[in-house]
Amino acid sequence: MTTSTDVRTLDVPGATLTYDVRGPLPTADGTPPLVLIGQPMDASGFGTLASLLPDRTVVTPDPRGLGRSTRHDGSQQNDPVQQAADLHELLVALGAGPVDLFGSSGGAVTGLALVTAHPEDVRTLVAHEPPVVPLLPDAAQAAAAGARVTSTYQERGWGAGMAAFIALASWKGELPDDFGSEPVDPAVFGLPTEDDGNRGDPLLSGVSDAVTAYRPDVAALAAASTRVVVAAGVESAGLLTWRASQALAAALGQDLTDFPSDHGGFLGGEFGQRGEPAAFAARLREVLAAG
Template identity: 55%
Template structure:
């Protein structure tokens, strides 16, 4: 395999760094692997299963090697989508296939909404779109509280609340604020505030990402093929419930992938999923084969 090449791209308010891994196969269409705030390093294991494809990964603005130059404290999915559109344009290879995880899946939905001509197939895995949930008001309130907590008390206390949110099963009750706050120590975190406020998850992306409502009318009409997926082990959690509601809103079946929210991870960030099985499911989706469909029993989107 040819050596990975790292490139820089100037966008509006940021300098993006992205990596191109040339493949050994004959498929000319690049495969773009994206997350948010996960950077390119988080996709090392998954990329290794697609050595036959040209694989592109990147660091989103404000993360890793991609510096922000606009000084803005928060970023909207539409801004990330514009970054992605410019990155795909710089590849000069036509429409690409995209696997997008978590916040990256939200940004990819915004990309396909604005520029469907740039995407052949999108596999959006567990996009945390709170507005599509029946318990949307409570979910959005929790996300806003996590952001406020971060600004007020720092990352440890806020991250404990975030972990409690994404690991919770079932709808968020309206009286969630009356529940005891989770302890940072319970998650191996420090409650001490180190004074920094540059966390891309808790600060830059938290509110914009989770408050994004996909334009279902547009997404139902685009030429790009859209697959919405959730992990089998994620059933009932915030991100999986949102994925099911997004799939229903677009009018496509929910593809149930192996493992959990980070099912493609092979030790990155200390997390392990089932990357070989996950890559097999992703390859099937990209090949337009029927995904494994086991609908979750969630309330319909409204």
């Protein structure tokens, strides 16, 4: 199959979406396209993973307001329900559904919202480490810690905010009530200590709070025609997104599906991070084939 990339755009209410199509549409053998979505990560993070799936037609959208997708609605908020509506419009435009869908992090939350609203759009959803904080037993502590990350970013800039986020993301087990109340030195993580004045980071600024506040409709997901697979990296065990994924899997009456590496296990050097992309792609292929 060709691995050339066709860059397309689609106007939806309030935004213009940009997305990549690798491979033919419709597919020659009738295999559903595979859609890869992130949040706040855009399509640029899926370059390695897409290249390791040359037998599939792979579609990688940028969510509205992220990457190359522009918004005209006057908002800066990243809402998984809105992003799911956008993705539904994109899949209708493709005319190739139902698709297989792999969602990473906030993209997995978008996938859950899409299956809730439009289960006919998706054959199999692999939701990889969705940060569905409301399902955690320590949801209040996690939400408070997330708010402290945002306030640190707003008060002290990107390096301090990212250091606070890393400390939260790398904590194993339930969070104490006062987690994040003590400042974290950015230099410990090799991050800049100077404030560059920018406050537009979609991960740290609070504009993606609706993602971590999203409570999945477990009953709707269980009743959907879509096969929902909740997955997490083996190296993430005990961390917040792993615990949230485990809680969702348990609510759906399934075991958590292991994937290689960690939260970014599919990365092959994107953003300076490298997981185990070849093993990750093989595992994704295996999970999709099992359906």
